[in-house]
Amino acid sequence: MGVIRLYATLRARADGERAVEIGWRAGTTVGDAVRALIARKPGLEGHILDTRGCVVPYVSVFVEGRDIRHLAGLDTVLSAADEIAIFPPVAGG
Amino acid sequence: MDLGGYADNVARIDLASGRVAYEHIDESDARKYVGGRGLGVKFVFDNGPTVDPLGPDNLLCFMNGPLTGTDVTMSGRMAIVTKSPLTGTVTDSHHGGWSAARLRWAGFDALLFRGRAAKPVYAFVENGKVELRDASDLWGKGVHETVKTLLKRYGDDTSVIAIGPAGERLVRYASFINENDRASGRGGTGAVAGSKQLKAIVIRAKKAIPKAKDKDAFKAAHQRALAVIMDESTVTSPRKGGLSVYGTNVLMNVTNAIGALGAKNSQQTTFAAAEEIAGEKIKETILVHDPTCHACPVACKKEVETHGKYAVHMESFEYEPAWALGANCGNANRESIAYIIDLCNDYGMDAIELGQVLGMSMEASEKELIKERIEWGDTDRMVELTHLIGRREGIGDTMAEGTQRAAERFGDGNLAMAVKGQSTPAYDPRGLKGMGIAYATSNRGACHLRAYTPASELLGVPEKTDPLAWEGKGRLTKLLQDLHAVSDSFDLCKFSAFAEGPEEYAAQYSAVTGVRATGDDLLRIGERIYNLERHYNNLAGFREGSDYLPKRFLEEPSTAKGSEGHVCELDLMLREYYEARGWESGVVPDRKLKELQIV
Numbered sequence: 039m040g041v042i043r044l045y046a047t048l049r050a051r052a053d054g055e056r057a058v059e060i061g062w063r064a065g066t067t068v069g070d071a072v073r074a075l076i077a078r079k080p081g082l083e084g085h086i087l088d089t090r091g092c093v094v095p096y097v098s099v100f101v102e103g104r105d106i107r108h109l110a111g112l113d114t115v116l117s118a119a120d121e122i123a124i125f126p127p128v129a130g131g
Numbered sequence: 132m133d134l135g136g137y138a139d140n141v142a143r144i145d146l147a148s149g150r151v152a153y154e155h156i157d158e159s160d161a162r163k164y165v166g167g168r169g170l171g172v173k174f175v176f177d178n179g180p181t182v183d184p185l186g187p188d189n190l191l192c193f194m195n196g197p198l199t200g201t202d203v204t205m206s207g208r209m210a211i212v213t214k215s216p217l218t219g220t221v222t223d224s225h226h227g228g229w230s231a232a233r234l235r236w237a238g239f240d241a242l243l244f245r246g247r248a249a250k251p252v253y254a255f256v257e258n259g260k261v262e263l264r265d266a267s268d269l270w271g272k273g274v275h276e277t278v279k280t281l282l283k284r285y286g287d288d289t290s291v292i293a294i295g296p297a298g299e300r301l302v303r304y305a306s307f308i309n310e311n312d313r314a315s316g317r318g319g320t321g322a323v324a325g326s327k328q329l330k331a332i333v334i335r336a337k338k339a340i341p342k343a344k345d346k347d348a349f350k351a352a353h354q355r356a357l358a359v360i361m362d363e364s365t366v367t368s369p370r371k372g373g374l375s376v377y378g379t380n381v382l383m384n385v386t387n388a389i390g391a392l393g394a395k396n397s398q399q400t401t402f403a404a405a406e407e408i409a410g411e412k413i414k415e416t417i418l419v420h421d422p423t424c425h426a427c428p429v430a431c432k433k434e435v436e437t438h439g440k441y442a443v444h445m446e447s448f449e450y451e452p453a454w455a456l457g458a459n460c461g462n463a464n465r466e467s468i469a470y471i472i473d474l475c476n477d478y479g480m481d482a483i484e485l486g487q488v489l490g491m492s493m494e495a496s497e498k499e500l501i502k503e504r505i506e507w508g509d510t511d512r513m514v515e516l517t518h519l520i521g522r523r524e525g526i527g528d529t530m531a532e533g534t535q536r537a538a539e540r541f542g543d544g545n546l547a548m549a550v551k552g553q554s555t556p557a558y559d560p561r562g563l564k565g566m567g568i569a570y571a572t573s574n575r576g577a578c579h580l581r582a583y584t585p586a587s588e589l590l591g592v593p594e595k596t597d598p599l600a601w602e603g604k605g606r607l608t609k610l611l612q613d614l615h616a617v618s619d620s621f622d623l624c625k626f627s628a629f630a631e632g633p634e635e636y637a638a639q640y641s642a643v644t645g646v647r648a649t650g651d652d653l654l655r656i657g658e659r660i661y662n663l664e665r666h667y668n669n670l671a672g673f674r675e676g677s678d679y680l681p682k683r684f685l686e687e688p689s690t691a692k693g694s695e696g697h698v699c700e701l702d703l704m705l706r707e708y709y710e711a712r713g714w715e716s717g718v719v720p721d722r723k724l725k726e727l728q729i730v
Contacts, residue, residue: 129381
């Protein structure tokens with residue numbers, strides 16, 4: 039289905055939306071999907087990817103619950119049914 | 132004593148005789164254990180590890196550190212240190228607000244209570260003196276009424292730290308509550324006070340910021356630390372970072388997303404309705420204010436107001452109780468969670484332990500181990516049971532003993548998600564492996580705050596580690612335990628560690644006290660404190676086999692997205708951890724005690 043779920047302060051930057059359907063095909067990379075998201079929601083510019091196109095420090099991008107920092111990063115290949123979740127820096131106690 | 136920051140004044144209060152003795156701090160102890168948690172543990176250690184936690188000989192310490200009440204950012208914490216009636220270990224529990232700063236401004240580093248009063252008393256603290264006053268009219272009252280009465284009596288510039296009926300009735304996880312809502316939640320410090328007939332501490336003091344030993348160095352160190360806390364890329368950034376905007380409950384969705392949110396007494400590792408009780412939803416629906424503590428721009432406290440059956444106006448809607456009373460009990464009703472947290476504050480009880488004992492009892496009911504019907508998510512029943520526990524009535528009397536003891540009485544101790552008698556918090560160690568070794572080796576029973584490994588496993592501080600990898604988590608846990616042992620001794624808010632590191636701490640500590648210390652020196656002090664705690668526990672009977680996890684985390688694989696198929700590899704992490712510590716099967720050897728100058 040190609041859904042990216044957004045959390046915490048990222049929602050306000052995406053017009054208040056919790057989830058955005060991107061509709062990627064199998065074989066699309068996370069980087070492609072995130073860039074498509076930012077094109078759709080320009081308020082996210084600079085808050086997920088930095089000017090070099092890398093994930094902003096402390097921002098977490100998960101594919102099916104796994105942080106892409108422990109997969110292949112933005113080159114992680116998606117299946118059509120995968121779900122992406124993106125969080126700004128979060129911690130507490 | 133020639134160190135800056137300290138008041139150099141400790142009051143020893145004998146509740147039996149009513150006598151108060153004042154003493155200076157031993158400078159060698161201050162250099163070795165700092166203050167707050169560290170010095171408190173030293174006092175408790177010197178009092179002896181075999182005392183009955185609920186007997187008159189147990190020592191109950193209210194501790195400040197040398198940074199307390201200064202301008203150091205996030206320096207508003209107080210440590211309560213004693214031997215725990217829940218675990219039998221040494222324990223320390225901290226609260227925020229203004230009482231810590233006021234205790235310092237009133238001229239104290241520590242108040243040490245021993246003995247048992249003949250009738251209920253409270254301690255009135257002002258201008259370097261402590262007086263015991265009659266609390267007969269307050270005994271039996273809830274925390275909210277107690278605070279209201281005492282504030283009316285003593286006016287502005289006053290903090291009240293009180294116990295409620297749960298402490299009086301020796302509920303093993305009774306808490307001290309500061310200023311109505313800030314809990315020294317864990318370990319049963321409130322029950323220790325109840326056993327001594329000590330109802331409250333009342334501190335009256337006007338603002339009097341202690342002077343740093345080196346003013347210029349302090350200014351530079353303070354600005355450097357403040358800059359990293361305010362940085363917009365950090366979670367602490369005021370009104371921009373996730374912790375500031377949503378409070379600790381910003382975590383609910385992320386732990387759920389990675390399969391590390393225990394649900395229904397950790398039978399599951401994800402909760403379908405997590406969004407309904409998460410910080411984002413709280414902000415949209417019931418949030419009314421963002422209170423803060425002394426010297427803190429982060430303002431992570433979240434005050435809420437609800438209406439209808441569970442009408443309440445309270446602070447603070449935190450991640451831990453939201454999980455314990457929510458996901459852990461199969462409950463998605465946020466209004467009921469707010470209401471029960473406030474009941475916990477009024478009775479003076481640990482909301483984590485309460486949520487866990489409720490969740491465990493729901494599973495016991497489901498498995499027909501007990502006659503009582505306690506359904507998952509039955510909020511009215513949860514409220515009713517909270518009252519019964521706070522009063523120790525009916526089944527509440529058993530549940531007031533804590534999750535582990537109650538599960539054993541129900542016939543299956545394995546239903547208790549607890550370590551050393553204290554329930555596990557809101558991070559399932561099948562999805563966050565570091566929390567497994569952190570829970571198992573915590574010196575105060577299961578605890579997320581001794582070594583907050585999600586800082587690394589989720590956020591990436593001090594470096595990003597894979598939450599599903601076990602390798603390196605023993606060493607990471609040791610590092611974080613040592614770091615937090617020293618920050619707890621300053622006493623700084625844990626959350627400062629999301630932005631600051633040992634070098635920022637060292638610069639501020641050095642400037643305030645005049646002790647020249649590096650980040651490595653501080654980690655060494657933290658290691659000493661952690662080993663002293665462990666040595667105390669060893670002497671109290673915690674030997675090989677005391678560092679364990681509930682079987683569920685070891686044998687029942689997660690079925691949730693993100694952590695599917697995983698259990699917690701505790702034995703492998705324990706081996707690595709003991710090696711890093713230089714311990715022998717959980718016991719501190721003599722050579723380590725000598726190396727760290729503990730003996």
